[in-house]
Amino acid sequence: MSHYEAYLIDLDGTMYRGGKRVEGAAEFVKYLETKQLPFMFLTNNSSKTAIQVADKSNDLGIPARKEQIMTSSMAAAIYISLQQGPSKVHIIGEQGLVDAMVQEGHEVVDDHPDVVIIGIDHNISYEKLTKACLHVRNGASFISTNGDRSIPTERGMVPGNGALTSVISVSTGIEPVFIGKPESIIMEQALARIGYDKKQVLMIGDNYHTDISAGINAGMDTLMVETGVSSFQEIKNYHRQPTYKYKNLMDWMNEKKQKG
């Protein structure tokens, strides 16, 4: 696999799980650094800023600079710029989404938005959903950071942003543009930022339905690890398979060493 020029890497389930580092994650990233191979972390999590994500990663011993982070919020902010330039955006979401919009030069507004964007919001309310529906019905573009139906937590699977988004799409009858994995939009932003063609870049992740599908949808080679959501057993009959499958990134490192 050393023929890839650059790497896009999922975080949750691939580098860490909850507050714990995944086996081989730190070694793999340090290997990339030693070889001076460019890499970027891609997360569907819209609630955290790039700095917050990098801090968490560093705290867990996985070296990451904020320039190496792309969240679905950042990809959404860039997408809006490309589509319609600096815009008035009405936000349902948390700090990471607000910061991404402001940093990209968009104006956060309550009324008369050009765009309604929704990301995970643990303080979701009927009034927030109502306002979003009214704006979308009045013609604002409708964007959702990601379509994740549920999020694994210690309590079990809890509602993800895709589930919250459905309130607006079901009520208005208007479907949003989704930005995050498995959509190609976040992948294209990341490839543009890292500066390599998709054929030269490997996408690494644990979740078949987001990470691996995103890579396949974007025309990239993919490496699936079994350290998070999806299992090889579960995906064995799927038509579209990852290019590579390794139990974890330590196995990949070991195989590399054996091959010399």
Added chain:
Amino acid sequence: MSHYEAYLIDLDGTMYRGGKRVEGAAEFVKYLETKQLPFMFLTNNSSKTAIQVADKSNDLGIPARKEQIMTSSMAAAIYISLQQGPSKVHIIGEQGLVDAMVQEGHEVVDDHPDVVIIGIDHNISYEKLTKACLHVRNGASFISTNGDRSIPTERGMVPGNGALTSVISVSTGIEPVFIGKPESIIMEQALARIGYDKKQVLMIGDNYHTDISAGINAGMDTLMVETGVSSFQEIKNYHRQPTYKYKNLMDWMNEKKQKG
């Protein structure tokens, strides 16, 4: 139309709209009373108790006793009894839903419910949705008072209970049983209560997609008025038409008078 033995009548959009009585509504109900024709009001609104609904109706000059009200919450409570007897129910919803469950003899619980039921809740929160998702994933039956995607208000179309319900169904992948119009469940409860066969009862309402479809789905004759949500123009190419169409119930009264 005098050959019908009993009448099921929608409230919002048919008897009143917001705080205003619809033309012909009071006269029509008084005519039924004079002729001693039994009638019952059916509402998808799950948030109000039967007494609250009857009070509003009476305040607007439309005579209604609480025994003549069936809300989607009441129909849901009866449905649960018929399906599985007295049950432990976990509720997302407002006073009308809680009261209906308690009056039917169900126990309202926070944990380990037999049933999760959702009705419109203006204090919806991420924690409420999370708990409901966890219970449904753990095997609780999943019931929704009604599938209304949006509710007309002075501000515009705002999210209905069907839109809120989608958070749980999208997140868990499990579809609920819907109780209210256009489903047959609320109709069967109402017919059982009023004590006539469906062929002897006329369903009256303004909303094609709830009231009229409910009547048609239940095998009843239907009368559509144009005083609320749906227009005759909008439905003119639909395959399934209402049995009768009148601009409002005053027109129906006038035609009756002319015919003597």
